[in-house]
Amino acid sequence: xxxxxxxxxxxxxxxxxxxxxxxxxxxxxxxxxxxxxxxxxxxxxxxxxxxxxxxxxxxxxxxxxxxxxxxxxxxxxxxxxxxxxxxxxxxxxxxxxxxxxxxxxxxxxxxxxxxxxxxxxxxxxxxxxxxxxxxxxxxxxxxxxxxxxxxxxxxxxxxxxxxxxxxxxxxxxxxxxxxxxxxxxxxxxxxxxxxxxxxxxxxxxxxxxxxxxxxxxxxxxxxxxxxxxxxxxxxxxxxxxxxxxxxxxxxxxxxxxxxxxxxxxxxxxxxxxxxxxxxxxxxxxxxx
Amino acid sequence: xxxxxxxxxxxxxxxxxxxxxxxxxxxxxxxxxxxxxxxxxxxxxxxxxxxxxxxxxxxxxxxxxxxxxxxxxxxxxxxxxxxxxxxxxxxxxxxxxxxxxxxxxxxxxxxxxxxxxxxxxxxxxxxxxxxxxxxxxxxxxxxxxxxxxxxxxxxxxxxxxxxxxxxxxxxxxxxxxxxxxxxxxxxxxxxxxxxxxxxxxxxxxxxxxxxxxxxxxxxxxxxxxxxxxxxxxxxxxxxxxxxxxxxxxx
Ligand SMILES: Nc1ncnc2c1ncn2[C@@H]1O[C@H](COP(=O)(O)OP(=O)(O)O)[C@@H](O)[C@H]1O
Ligand SMILES: [Mg+2]
Numbered sequence: 093x094x095x096x097x098x099x100x101x102x103x104x105x106x107x108x109x110x111x112x113x114x115x116x117x118x119x120x121x122x123x124x125x126x127x128x129x130x131x132x133x134x135x136x137x138x139x140x141x142x143x144x145x146x147x148x149x150x151x152x153x154x155x156x157x158x159x160x161x162x163x164x165x166x167x168x169x170x171x172x173x174x175x176x177x178x179x180x181x182x183x184x185x186x187x188x189x190x191x192x193x194x195x196x197x198x199x200x201x202x203x204x205x206x207x208x209x210x211x212x213x214x215x216x217x218x219x220x221x222x223x224x225x226x227x228x229x230x231x232x233x234x235x236x237x238x239x240x241x242x243x244x245x246x247x248x249x250x251x252x253x254x255x256x257x258x259x260x261x262x263x264x265x266x267x268x269x270x271x272x273x274x275x276x277x278x279x280x281x282x283x284x285x286x287x288x289x290x291x292x293x294x295x296x297x298x299x300x301x302x303x304x305x306x307x308x309x310x311x312x313x314x315x316x317x318x319x320x321x322x323x324x325x326x327x328x329x330x331x332x333x334x335x336x337x338x339x340x341x342x343x344x345x346x347x348x349x350x351x352x353x354x355x356x357x358x359x360x361x362x363x364x365x366x367x368x369x370x371x372x373x374x375x376x377x378x379x380x
Numbered sequence: 381x382x383x384x385x386x387x388x389x390x391x392x393x394x395x396x397x398x399x400x401x402x403x404x405x406x407x408x409x410x411x412x413x414x415x416x417x418x419x420x421x422x423x424x425x426x427x428x429x430x431x432x433x434x435x436x437x438x439x440x441x442x443x444x445x446x447x448x449x450x451x452x453x454x455x456x457x458x459x460x461x462x463x464x465x466x467x468x469x470x471x472x473x474x475x476x477x478x479x480x481x482x483x484x485x486x487x488x489x490x491x492x493x494x495x496x497x498x499x500x501x502x503x504x505x506x507x508x509x510x511x512x513x514x515x516x517x518x519x520x521x522x523x524x525x526x527x528x529x530x531x532x533x534x535x536x537x538x539x540x541x542x543x544x545x546x547x548x549x550x551x552x553x554x555x556x557x558x559x560x561x562x563x564x565x566x567x568x569x570x571x572x573x574x575x576x577x578x579x580x581x582x583x584x585x586x587x588x589x590x591x592x593x594x595x596x597x598x599x600x601x602x603x604x605x606x607x608x609x610x611x612x613x614x615x616x617x618x619x620x621x622x623x624x625x626x627x628x629x630x
Contacts, residue, residue: 274459274461
């Protein structure tokens with residue numbers, strides 16, 4: 093009887109595991125089927141390196157380079173803001189803060205993670221946009237940089253919590269060994285603790301970036317939505333995710349435009365997949 | 381003059397008193413062993429000598445610890461200087477997750493030595509001192525955690541030697557090692573004794589008898605007996621010491 097129960101539970105878990113993989117594969121094929129259909133009419137080169145995205149032109153243009161650069165700039169900006177801040181925060185929580193403050197800060201970070209992205213977009217639109225506009229004397233405050241700031245706030249909780257985990261799980265004996273040699277607390281942090289936690293730190297950064305690339309709502313509200321080739325981070329851009337979200341509703345099922353958005357999704361899928369792969373490799377990095 | 385001297389030293393972990401009025405005087409260039417049943421306060425006493433207890437929340441220390449006549453719990457104490465001077469070897473070998481070279485260069489680097497040639501010299505001297513140079517001289521970039529446990533513990537000692545301490549504290553340095561490796565580390569201790577004052581905590585009575593010149597027996601936070609190792613082991617003054625040594629408890 094007990095054996096049977098064990099067997100059923102075991103098989104159920106196994107089945108669930110397979111179901112997860114099955115759905116991922118299914119999604120991939122669905123995406124690939126419609127995405128690859130685009131290349132019956134458009135060359136891969138024109139798609140990846142074309143500098144114009146204009147689906148309603150005659151003939152329609154499906155060059156994703158401006159969208160890719162839009163995503164790239166926003167992500168780069170968000171990374172440049174969130175990684176130093178998140179890292180400092182994680183080190184402070186994991187190593188420096190007294191216990192009561194540690195709990196308080198961790199709760200604060202979790203709270204930040206709980207804010208829906210639409211709310212961050214809203215706050216960004218009413219406060220951040222005008223600020224960016226005034227500081228840099230721009231015609232509009234809805235730029236890649238504005239999106240970067242908002243996305244940085246979404247990436248920070250991910251970065252902080254994973255990094256803090258990595259830092260806290262560095263064996264105490266390393267820290268003691270270092271201090272016992274007369275190193276200061278700060279020397280111990282940057283010469284022993286950070287290197288020892290480096291794989292977790294890289295993973296945290298990668299997952300933070302993954303979160304930023306996939307984000308849609310806030311960037312749609314904040315980046316100005318101009319699908320032109322950006323030259324600086326202070327110009328309006330349009331990201332790949334925002335393009336799909338904005339245009340999916342107006343395409344005709346089975347049209348070239350429709351396939352182009354799927355192909356864009358495929359590119360996005362590939363990028364996040366690679367980033368997760370790097371994060372995974374960092375986490376499981378074997379020592380020589 | 382005594383190298384290390386404690387006066388009426390007490391230590392509290394919160395409300396729990398782990399050391400009770402300890403007075404001990406430790407002589408230079410000798411091996412002093414601290415013995416006693418587990419949980420009696422040996423590690424705690426050892427860790428008061430380089431102030432590693434400061435890392436633990438809620439620790440309170442009263443009394444004095446004098447090293448070369450200076451109270452290390454005084455206000456002017458520079459912890460960095462103190463720990464350079466009073467090094468520590470831990471129970472489990474704890475090399476950093478770095479290469480052999482970087483492990484040994486760690487201390488000198490943190491104390492401001494940057495020139496590669498100078499560091500190379502220090503690494504060679506330190507490894508020679510712990511008899512690892514011949515085995516490892518071509519493998520200085522090996523990841524330290526891949527060495528055998530005995531080699532790791534030697535490396536930790538070399539790492540210490542590289543900062544030229546005066547005093548070496550060892551907290552059960554052989555408890556993770558097999559008897560053969562233990563013997564090798566003990567030989568090394570005799571070698572080190574020529575240059576350093578060594579205080580070793582051990583629950584291995586044979587080890588204390590083999591290596592130490594002086595021995596202190598601790599029970600429930602008190603230093604019950606302290607004297608020449610031979611006297612403590614063969615002719616203890618206190619009844620509790622005798623009971624412990626003859627194996628009635630502990
Ligand atoms: N960080 C700590 N907080 C509270 N009590 C502790 C701490 N470390 C040790 N103790 C207590 O102090 C006593 C002495 O511990 P320790 O010095 O480690 O003993 P030994 O090294 O002789 O085995 C033990 O009763 C132990 O439970
Ligand atoms: Mg102990």
